[in-house]
Amino acid sequence: MLTILFDGVAYGMLLFVLAIGLCVTLGLMNFINLAHGAFAMAGGYLTIVMMNRYGVSFYWSLPAAFVFSAILGAVLEHTLYVHLYTKSHLDQVLFSIGLVFMATAIVDYFMGANQQTINLPSSLEGRVDFLGASIGVYRIFTIVLCGLLTIGLQFVLSKTRFGSRLRAAVDDGRVARGMGIDVTKIFALTFAVGSGLAGLGGALSTGIISMDPTFPLKYMIYFLIVISVGGATTITGPFFASLLLGVADVAGKYYMPAVGGFIIYTIMVAVLILRPQGLFTRASR
Amino acid sequence: MRKQILKGLAASAIALAALPALAQETVKIGLILPMTGQQASTGRQLEAGVKTYMAQHGAKVAGKTIEVIVKDDTGVADISKRLAQELVVNDKVSVLGGFGLTPIAMAVGPVATQAKVPAIIMTAATSVVVEQSPYFIRVGRTMPQMTFPIADWAAKNGVKTAVTLVSDYAPGIDGEKFFKQRFEEAGGKVLDTLRAPLASPDFAAFLQKAKDLKPDALFLFVPSGQGATLMKQVIDRDFAGSKIRVIATGDVTDDDLLNSMGDSVLGMVTSHDYSADHDSPENKAFVETFKKVNDNLRPNMMAIAAYDGMDVIYRALEATKGDANGQKLIEAMKGQKWMSPRGPMEIDATTREAIPPMYIRKVERKNGELYNVEFEAVGPVKDPTHK
Numbered sequence: 001m002l003t004i005l006f007d008g009v010a011y012g013m014l015l016f017v018l019a020i021g022l023c024v025t026l027g028l029m030n031f032i033n034l035a036h037g038a039f040a041m042a043g044g045y046l047t048i049v050m051m052n053r054y055g056v057s058f059y060w061s062l063p064a065a066f067v068f069s070a071i072l073g074a075v076l077e078h079t080l081y082v083h084l085y086t087k088s089h090l091d092q093v094l095f096s097i098g099l100v101f102m103a104t105a106i107v108d109y110f111m112g113a114n115q116q117t118i119n120l121p122s123s124l125e126g127r128v129d130f131l132g133a134s135i136g137v138y139r140i141f142t143i144v145l146c147g148l149l150t151i152g153l154q155f156v157l158s159k160t161r162f163g164s165r166l167r168a169a170v171d172d173g174r175v176a177r178g179m180g181i182d183v184t185k186i187f188a189l190t191f192a193v194g195s196g197l198a199g200l201g202g203a204l205s206t207g208i209i210s211m212d213p214t215f216p217l218k219y220m221i222y223f224l225i226v227i228s229v230g231g232a233t234t235i236t237g238p239f240f241a242s243l244l245l246g247v248a249d250v251a252g253k254y255y256m257p258a259v260g261g262f263i264i265y266t267i268m269v270a271v272l273i274l275r276p277q278g279l280f281t282r283a284s285r
Numbered sequence: 286m287r288k289q290i291l292k293g294l295a296a297s298a299i300a301l302a303a304l305p306a307l308a309q310e311t312v313k314i315g316l317i318l319p320m321t322g323q324q325a326s327t328g329r330q331l332e333a334g335v336k337t338y339m340a341q342h343g344a345k346v347a348g349k350t351i352e353v354i355v356k357d358d359t360g361v362a363d364i365s366k367r368l369a370q371e372l373v374v375n376d377k378v379s380v381l382g383g384f385g386l387t388p389i390a391m392a393v394g395p396v397a398t399q400a401k402v403p404a405i406i407m408t409a410a411t412s413v414v415v416e417q418s419p420y421f422i423r424v425g426r427t428m429p430q431m432t433f434p435i436a437d438w439a440a441k442n443g444v445k446t447a448v449t450l451v452s453d454y455a456p457g458i459d460g461e462k463f464f465k466q467r468f469e470e471a472g473g474k475v476l477d478t479l480r481a482p483l484a485s486p487d488f489a490a491f492l493q494k495a496k497d498l499k500p501d502a503l504f505l506f507v508p509s510g511q512g513a514t515l516m517k518q519v520i521d522r523d524f525a526g527s528k529i530r531v532i533a534t535g536d537v538t539d540d541d542l543l544n545s546m547g548d549s550v551l552g553m554v555t556s557h558d559y560s561a562d563h564d565s566p567e568n569k570a571f572v573e574t575f576k577k578v579n580d581n582l583r584p585n586m587m588a589i590a591a592y593d594g595m596d597v598i599y600r601a602l603e604a605t606k607g608d609a610n611g612q613k614l615i616e617a618m619k620g621q622k623w624m625s626p627r628g629p630m631e632i633d634a635t636t637r638e639a640i641p642p643m644y645i646r647k648v649e650r651k652n653g654e655l656y657n658v659e660f661e662a663v664g665p666v667k668d669p670t671h672k
Contacts, residue, residue, distance in 0.1 A: 007489040052545075113325030117513045119547045127523050136521050208521075209487065210514040214323055253481075253490030260490065261453075261482040 002133035004254050005247060010139035012246020013146035014208070016239050018201035019223040020153070021073075021194025027232030028170045029187055031081070032089055034096040036198055036223060037216030038103035043069045043199025044211040045111055051118045058121050062203050069199020074192035081191065082184075100216045107213040115210040124207070138207050145204070149197070154235055166190060225264060229271045231278020240280055311350045312379050312609045314598060315372030317393065319360035319385040326541060327385045327587050328357070331407055333579040334591030337571065338599075340578045346599045347607035354378065360385055362392040369396040369404075379609035380405065382594050387411040387455050394418035401611040403618060405597065407590040411455050412670040415638050420611065422618050422632060423639045424597055425590040426558050427668045428459035428506075431534040433467050434643045434663040435504070435556035439532055440471035444501040447473060450491055451506040453480040460506035460534065476500050483508075488518045496522060496529065505533040512537040513546055520549040535559070535657065538648055540585035543655045553648045555657060558641035559589045559627040562656035568626035593625050597632065629665070636671040 022036040043065035050056040050064060080099075084092050124138045157163040168176040169183045177183050202211070222245075230241025245264050253260030271279050316335065318328035332355060344351045354376055358365040365384065372378045373396060381397060382405035384390040390409040394417035397404040406414060406423040410431070415421045439447065449464055451457035457480065465475045476498045479491045495503050503524060507515050516537065524531050535557020538550060561572055561583050571592065575584045584592075601617035602609070620634030628642035643666045646657035 003493055004490065007487075007493065011487055011489065108321060108325065113321065113323070113329075114541065115511060115513050117517055117545055125521070127521075127526075134523070138521065208518065210517070212323070250487070250490040254494050257477075257479050257491065257494060 002131060003135060004251055006130075006133070006135045006139055006143070008247030008250035009243060010136075010142045010246070011208075011250055012243040013143050014201060014205055015222055015226055015246055016242035017146050017149060017197055017204065018219065019226040019238060019242065020235065021196075021198045022223050023227055023230070023232045023235070023238045024190055024194045026227060027234075028166065028190065029085070030170075031085060032092045032096065033081070034093060034220060035099035035103065035216065036096075036195075037219045038100055039069045039073055039195040039198040040202035040205070040219065041103065041107060041211065041213075041215040042072055042202065044202030044206045044215065045107060045116075046199070047203040047206050048111075048116050048118055048211060052116075058118070058124070058207075062200060065203035066196040066200040069202070070192045070196030072199075073195025074188060077188050077191040077195075082188075085187075100220070103216060104213045111213070113213055115212045117210040118206050120207050142204055142207070149200075150235070150239055157235060162186075222264075225268045227278075229268055229279050231280055233278075234280065237278055237280035241278075244279075310348075311352050312346075312602065312607075313352045313354060313376055314380045314382060314595075315369070315376060315378035316353060316355045317358050317365050317368050317372070317381065317383040317389070318355060320355070320357035322359040322361070324360040324385045327408055328383075330541060330582075330585050330587035331383060331385075331591040333575065333582055334584065334588035335595055336578050337575045337584075337588070338592045338595035341570070341574050342595075342599060347602045347605075349602060349607045349609070351599075358385075358389065360389070362386070362388040365389040366392040366396060369393045373400040373402055378402065379611065380598050380614065382591075382598075383407055384409050387414055390414045390421070391417055394421065397421065403601075403611055403615045405594040407594050408587055411459055412668055415636065416671070419637075420615055422597065422615070422637045424594040424630075424632070425586070426639055426641045427670075428456050428534075429463040429669055430558075430639075430641065430643065430666045431536075431556055432460050432463040432506075433666060433669075434645060435532050435534065435554070436464050436467035436473075437471060437663075438554070438556065438645050438661070439502055439504075439530075440468055440473050444530060444532075445473055446476050446500040447502045447504055448477050448479065448495045448498050448500040449475060449504045449506075450479045450481065450488075450495055452483050452508060452511070454483050454508075456508070457483075457506055464504050481507075488515055489522075492518055492522045496524065496527060499527070500529060502530040502532050505531065505537050507537060512539050513542045516546050516550055520547075530554070535586060535646070538646075538657055540583050540657065543648065543657070544583075546655065548650070548655075550648050550655070551650065554645060555648075556643055556645050556663070557586060557657070558643055559586045560644065560646055560657040560659055561585070562651065562658055563627060563644075564659075565626065565628070567624055571626035589625070589627055593623075593627075593630060596623060596625070597621055628662075631665065633667065633671075636668070638668050638671055640665045640667050642666075 018040050025031045025033045046065050046068045047061040050061045127134045127136050165181050169186050173183050226238050226241050230238035249264050252263030318331050320328040356368040380403050385408045387409045390406050397420040398418040403420050410428050412427045415423045449461045451461045461478050481491050533555045535555045538555050540561045597618050601614045604617040605613045622631045631640040643663040644659040645661040646659045649658040
């Protein structure tokens with residue numbers, strides 16, 4: 001019972017870290033970036049290459065995946081995405097889905113199409129007993145790391161100067177510019193951090209699932225569910241939505257294996273009918 | 286200028302006139318493989334198997350030159366059907382082959398029947414496929430052929446209760462059905478049958494459920510290529526510590542992926558017809574050539590099916606003395622027996638189904654690499670579903 005809860009929370013936390021970057025670009029910057037999963041895949045494959053080819057420790061691979069995806073995000077933002085901020089949503093969707101296909105083809109060419117995994121360091125393997133339930137060490141590691149990240153993000157957004165500037169830039173870009181806030185720079189930095197977090201999420205997920213070139217497409221559905229259930233205007237919304245989906249998915253598959261796979265979709269449909277603005281957002285202004 | 290055009294025309298006219306004569310000298314084989322997309326590792330192994338056969342036996346048989354045309358269907362059945370039509374109509378192939386998934390073989394069946402072109406099923410493993418066209422020949426294996434031996438082995442080795450966990454698609458459900466049937470006939474009891482969605486990223490819930498049911502053994506089946514993900518989570522859940530034996534068909538411990546799974550799969554018991562470790566002179570030669578022409582790739586069950594598929598075609602052409610007529614070829618393919626790198630192979634003369642030799646294997650470390658080491662030969666297994 002507790003094991004199921006823990007598995008669900010770990011899965012939800014992982015979803016959150018993977019999806020949070022998309023929430024930021026979609027909710028805060030009003031930009032639809034379906035290629036978000038590609039940044040997660042970049043982080044995942046970097047981890048695989050570093051660990052399997054160069055024998056780098058898993059603990060070093062995680063920050064490396066963050067930095068790599070963040071730089072990749074910054075470069076692409078500066079060269080490609082920046083031209084699309086003012087375009088229509090359809091253009092953004094077409095552009096970013098095109099990027100997904102390109103990323104898939106590139107990874108397929110260089111890394112091959114088969115699933116690739118890593119072998120976790122022995123300190124993260126195995127299981128421990130916690131209140132009578134047996135829990136995987138790696139899942140605890142994921143929960144702690146993602147939990148710290150969430151607290152950190154929430155702190156930065158609500159308590160720091162950067163956070164208030166970002167919120168100002170989002171609420172009214174023109175006025176923010178008029179007040180001397182460099183909106184372009186803030187957006188670029190936010191995009192890079194969002195991509196970096198996706199990369200970190202990708203690296204973390206190589207410990208549980210494996211990477212293959214279709215990763216961005218497979219996970220796009222989950223990201224979009226998280227955002228549609230949680231709403232994209234806050235961080236706490238997607239956070240609780242991820243947890244809810246993670247636990248519902250795992251528990252559903254455990255207690256009702258025959259229909260378990262459909263539970264998260266059912267939740268999404270129910271939420272979209274009852275609260276189309278998202279479960280955890282204020283009613284629309 | 287005009288002269289040149291005329292000259293060009295004349296040249297192409299001569300070339301055209303020469304074509305029929307040439308066509309009689311070459312026999313074309315059209316392979317429809319998933320070279321990109323999710324099944325790409327299957328396509329790569331199949332193509333590598335064909336290359337290995339050609340490297341060993343050359344491109345000439347019974348006075349004919351063999352030409353292989355590879356088309357990529359990305360694993361999508363609609364495309365496979367169109368490609369099959371193109372290969373038959375435009376390229377005038379004498380034999381079709383490949384087919385990475387059951388639906389693909391199903392889609393190509395009618396084309397083979399209409400065109401009277403033999404079609405070699407190398408991968409698709411659902412029993413019923415081979416009955417879809419009188420021109421189908423299977424050289425791979427079927428789900429019951431893979432699951433019966435491991436069900437028998439489990440029942441004989443102290444496993445009283447089992448839980449099955451399969452991917453929720455046709456071969457997975459076949460595997461579940463045949464394991465349950467055979468295992469319960471032998472006096473065992475299947476406590477629960479779990480089905481994970483084909484694109485399941487996290488098996489956690491299913492595995493925990495299986496563990497909490499406390500069976501003696503957990504039987505697994507996932508499509509080739511997904512074994513690594515599943516095994517990673519199986520190990521993470523520590524079944525060994527709960528005294529639950531993990532058994533599977535050989536797809537899970539795929540030779541192509543086995544090394545990346547790490548030491549934790551050591552000792553896992555599976556049943557299949559091919560292991561790169563199989564101890565025979567034929568297999569040694571096969572593995573050696575395979576690695577040489579394919580950049581040190583290790584052959585898996587897909588590669589051996591493609592290799593045997595080419596063997597069947599070559600043998601049939603020898604029997605017809607180079608006549609590539611579809612009806613004559615298919616007749617020559619039925620009932621063939623030969624020594625394959627996996628052991629003695631046979632094509633059933635009436636059902637056109639492969640009768641591969643099956644083995645029970647255990648994962649062991651050999652020369653620093655992980656291999657499926659065969660420890661019990663089950664012998665040839667006929668598919669029980671064909672009447």
